[in-house]
Amino acid sequence: MTERPEKKREAGDEEQPFVSHLIELRGRLLRSIAVVVVIFMGLSAYADTLYSMLAKPLLRQFPKGSSMIAIDVTSPFLAPFHFALVLAIFLAMPYLLYQIWAFIAPGLYRHERRFALPLLVSSTALFYGGMAFAYFVVFPLMFRFFTHAAPRGVKVMTDIKSYLDFVLTMFFAFGIAFETPIATILLVWTGATTPQKLARMRPYVIVACFVIGMLLTPPDVLSQVSLAVPMWLLFELGVAWSRFFVRRRETADAVPAGDTHGDGDGA
Numbered sequence: 001m002t003e004r005p006e007k008k009r010e011a012g013d014e015e016q017p018f019v020s021h022l023i024e025l026r027g028r029l030l031r032s033i034a035v036v037v038v039i040f041m042g043l044s045a046y047a048d049t050l051y052s053m054l055a056k057p058l059l060r061q062f063p064k065g066s067s068m069i070a071i072d073v074t075s076p077f078l079a080p081f082h083f084a085l086v087l088a089i090f091l092a093m094p095y096l097l098y099q100i101w102a103f104i105a106p107g108l109y110r111h112e113r114r115f116a117l118p119l120l121v122s123s124t125a126l127f128y129g130g131m132a133f134a135y136f137v138v139f140p141l142m143f144r145f146f147t148h149a150a151p152r153g154v155k156v157m158t159d160i161k162s163y164l165d166f167v168l169t170m171f172f173a174f175g176i177a178f179e180t181p182i183a184t185i186l187l188v189w190t191g192a193t194t195p196q197k198l199a200r201m202r203p204y205v206i207v208a209c210f211v212i213g214m215l216l217t218p219p220d221v222l223s224q225v226s227l228a229v230p231m232w233l234l235f236e237l238g239v240a241w242s243r244f245f246v247r248r249r250e251t252a253d254a255v256p257a258g259d260t261h262g263d264g265d266g267a
Contacts, residue, residue: 024103028099028100029099032092032096035095035096036088037088039088039091039092040084040085043087046084047080047081048080050084050087051079051160051164054083054164055160057135057143061140061146061148062156065155066147066156068159068160068163069157071159075159075160076160078161083164090131093127097120097123097124098120101116104116105117115245119182122181122182123179123182126175126179126182126234127175127176128175130171130175130177131171131174131175133174133230134170134171138174141222141226142217142223177216177227177231178230178231180231181235181241183238184198184235185241185242185245187242188242189245198235198238198242199239205232205235209232209235210224213225
């Protein structure tokens with residue numbers, strides 16, 4: 001007869017932490033949404049100016065007499081605000097990643113925390129770097145090729161919504177491509193491979209980089225090389241970082257197990 005109350009109490013003890021985790025997750029999601037909304041409200045007043053800055057790489061390559069057009073009735077109003085919203089999410093990314101980090105950090109060991117936090121910071125910086133590389137390096141080359149490749153008698157006039165969709169896709173593609181070092185380190189961290197095996201795969205990786213560059217850029221050698229070479233160099237950087245990580249993990253494994261947990265009490 002005394003076992004049932006104990007079972008009920010144990011079930012309640014297991015349910016309470018789960019509910020508290022859900023409450024914490026809800027709070028962090030609400031704060032994240034609030035930050036994005038606040039940034040969006042601040043950017044919305046400059047939506048037209050921000051879109052004009054986004055369109056500069058294309059407008060600079062237009063022949064005289066050409067301009068961007070709006071096919072849909074609502075495009076002149078919605079396209080700049082759409083870009084402002086996406087830009088707000090991009091700018092809030094460090095805070096969003098911090099909320100993710102703060103939610104999962106209590107469940108990590110101390111050496112995992114020391115490893116995961118630099119990865120979050122590095123992945124954010126690399127994603128921003130990929131976007132900046134696309135805007136300042138790839139877009140001028142790409143749009144110069146596209147605008148000058150038009151057949152004779154064809155006047156280049158790009159729709160503002162189509163341009164926005166294309167540019168956001170390229171931003172995302174280059175941001176993900178620049179995450180190559182992080183993907184390399186994660187493969188080593190999970191035990192899927194080793195730095196030595198990755199180094200032996202270098203010829204295949206180089207070919208894959210040029211294939212990706214061919215798919216994501218215009219069909220000219222300069223644009224393809226502008227993406228393939230940075231991806232290859234980032235892969236080499238990831239291999240070097242993964243070697244450093246392996247040495248750090250071996251050092252951490254040498255520490256007694258009771259001293260590796262983030263709480264420090266071995267519980």
